[in-house]
Amino acid sequence: MIVEVTQLTKTFGSFTAVNEVSFAIKEGEILGLLGPNGAGKTTTILMLLGLTTPTSGSIRIFNRGYDRDRETILAGINFCAPYISFPGRLSVYENLMVFARLYQVPRPGRKIMELLLRFGIEPLKNRPVLLLSSGENTRVALCKALLNNPRLLLLDEPTAFLDPQISGLVKRVLRELREEHGSTIIYTTHNMSDAEEMCSQMVFLSCGRIIARGTALEITQAILDAKRDKPALVEAFLHVAGSSK
Amino acid sequence: MNPRRIWAVIYRHGCEARRNLNRITDTVYWPVQNIIVWGFFTLYLSREHRLEPGVVSYLLGATMLWGMFYSFQRDLATGFMEELWSRNLVNLFSTPLKVSEYMTGLILLTLLKALLGLLLAVLIAWLCYAENLFPALAGFVPFLLILILFSLSIGLVITGLIIRFTTKIQTLAWSFAGLLMPLSCVYYPVTTLPGWLRPLAWGLPTMHAFEGMRDVMARDAFSSTHFEWGMTLNLVYFVFAVVFFRWMFGLAQSRGFLVRQE
Numbered sequence: 187m188i189v190e191v192t193q194l195t196k197t198f199g200s201f202t203a204v205n206e207v208s209f210a211i212k213e214g215e216i217l218g219l220l221g222p223n224g225a226g227k228t229t230t231i232l233m234l235l236g237l238t239t240p241t242s243g244s245i246r247i248f249n250r251g252y253d254r255d256r257e258t259i260l261a262g263i264n265f266c267a268p269y270i271s272f273p274g275r276l277s278v279y280e281n282l283m284v285f286a287r288l289y290q291v292p293r294p295g296r297k298i299m300e301l302l303l304r305f306g307i308e309p310l311k312n313r314p315v316l317l318l319s320s321g322e323n324t325r326v327a328l329c330k331a332l333l334n335n336p337r338l339l340l341l342d343e344p345t346a347f348l349d350p351q352i353s354g355l356v357k358r359v360l361r362e363l364r365e366e367h368g369s370t371i372i373y374t375t376h377n378m379s380d381a382e383e384m385c386s387q388m389v390f391l392s393c394g395r396i397i398a399r400g401t402a403l404e405i406t407q408a409i410l411d412a413k414r415d416k417p418a419l420v421e422a423f424l425h426v427a428g429s430s431k
Numbered sequence: 432m433n434p435r436r437i438w439a440v441i442y443r444h445g446c447e448a449r450r451n452l453n454r455i456t457d458t459v460y461w462p463v464q465n466i467i468v469w470g471f472f473t474l475y476l477s478r479e480h481r482l483e484p485g486v487v488s489y490l491l492g493a494t495m496l497w498g499m500f501y502s503f504q505r506d507l508a509t510g511f512m513e514e515l516w517s518r519n520l521v522n523l524f525s526t527p528l529k530v531s532e533y534m535t536g537l538i539l540l541t542l543l544k545a546l547l548g549l550l551l552a553v554l555i556a557w558l559c560y561a562e563n564l565f566p567a568l569a570g571f572v573p574f575l576l577i578l579i580l581f582s583l584s585i586g587l588v589i590t591g592l593i594i595r596f597t598t599k600i601q602t603l604a605w606s607f608a609g610l611l612m613p614l615s616c617v618y619y620p621v622t623t624l625p626g627w628l629r630p631l632a633w634g635l636p637t638m639h640a641f642e643g644m645r646d647v648m649a650r651d652a653f654s655s656t657h658f659e660w661g662m663t664l665n666l667v668y669f670v671f672a673v674v675f676f677r678w679m680f681g682l683a684q685s686r687g688f689l690v691r692q693e
Binding site: 232256258264270275280284290 | 433435436438439442443446447450451513514517518519521522523524525526527528529681684685686687689690
């Protein structure tokens with residue numbers, strides 16, 4: 187297993203953001219982490235990145251723990267989310283160069299150019315990040331996320347600010363990445379058709395707890411009706427979102 | 432610590448220093464403006480009030496060293512705040528970068544900027560006011576070291592507080608050094624203070640640095656007492672600052688503040 191999460195819990199005062207969550211991911215799998223706002227997806231991602239300390243439970247990544255092997259784990263992971271950004275005055279290239287050096291990417295200039303071309307933003311390389319649109323920003327963040335050819339990629343709403351054409355490009359690149367490097371991906375999204383298209387396995391969270399897991403059909407059956415024979419993730423999502431309010 | 436990751440942090444802040452007008456202003460404009468105003472003031476004092484040349488040099492020297500002390504602790508805190516303002520903190524600390532490596536890179540670049548500002552001020556004093564402070568600089572080095580180490584401790588404590596309490600308290604970066612100035616005896620000897628304040632002043636490495644500097648300029652003598660006091664106090668404050676910073680960072684991690692900083 188690439189990731190093993192056992193009884194993971196995070197509380198902030200009296201509020202429990204993540205409640206005894208357990209799941210495991212095999213190498214090369216794309217796991218969808220689904221759920222309405224406040225379900226605990228982002229807190230789980232931040233704990234997987236070692237940025238938030240769990241209250242209890244354990245996280246094992248590449249069969250290692252953060253207490254002893256933080257550096258080794260993070261060298262093989264990367265991450266992209268819409269709530270992070272880059273220093274606005276630095277150009278796209280300079281920003282990516284900072285991260286290429288942090289990940290100690292060999293021949294960083296070449297790798298950066300390869301990724302800029304792949305995401306169709308090579309003409310923006312000298313532009314300050316401050317002047318980019320949100321969609322362009324997301325593509326820069328995705329370039330950053332692929333700099334170290336991560337074994338594990340954590341994507342929190344990666345297509346949130348993208349138009350359908352660019353969103354399609356991003357999903358294609360992610361699939362290629364999995365094929366080329368065997369990368370494992372954890373993918374959170376509110377877009378249920380994206381989830382169905384991208385994820386082989388899913389975990390559905392609500393109020394910090396796992397309420398369903400499995401394929402799109404299994405999730406649908408667990409949340410809506412065991413007799414369903416076709417996946418209906420949007421309906422399942424609306425059902426959970428409505429009842430969690 | 433990994434030197435390549437430290438270099439990445441220097442590169443990141445080096446790019447910012449070149450592109451950001453605020454940082455250029457901090458590095459160049461304020462030290463120059465400060466020395467020009469104080470330069471004219473000391474010219475006036477020396478001509479109208481026939482002050483001894485040593486006093487003029489001393490005032491200019493004190494202005495420059497305090498400027499360096501202030502800018503170092505401010506730039507250390509604002510350097511870190513750049514990450515919060517640009518929402519880059521999560522990006523950085525989701526890489527193998529360690530907090531110690533980040534702070535080392537930031538400290539090295541901040542030190543370079545502070546020394547650049549100091550040299551610029553000394554150069555202007557020399558060119559415009561015929562006050563050659565370059566020979567005295569060698570004698571100042573031990574006391575410069577005291578100032579740098581103390582501003583490093585203050586910068587770490589302020590940065591730790593910002594990590595924990597977020598940018599709500601960012602004004603500390605600009606105002607905290609001002610709190611210490613009266614007791615640091617920058618422009619007057621410690622004997623000027625009322626007796627009950629003197630023990631407090633003795634607890635500040637800055638006071639020892641400026642007293643030591645006065646001895647260098649007035650008597651061309653090195654005060655080992657002030658140097659030893661200053662360094663011992665610095666050691667205590669530095670250990671406290673590092674422990675405090677790590678504690679604040681740990682608290683921010685456990686309470687999820689690293690993501691909710693803005």
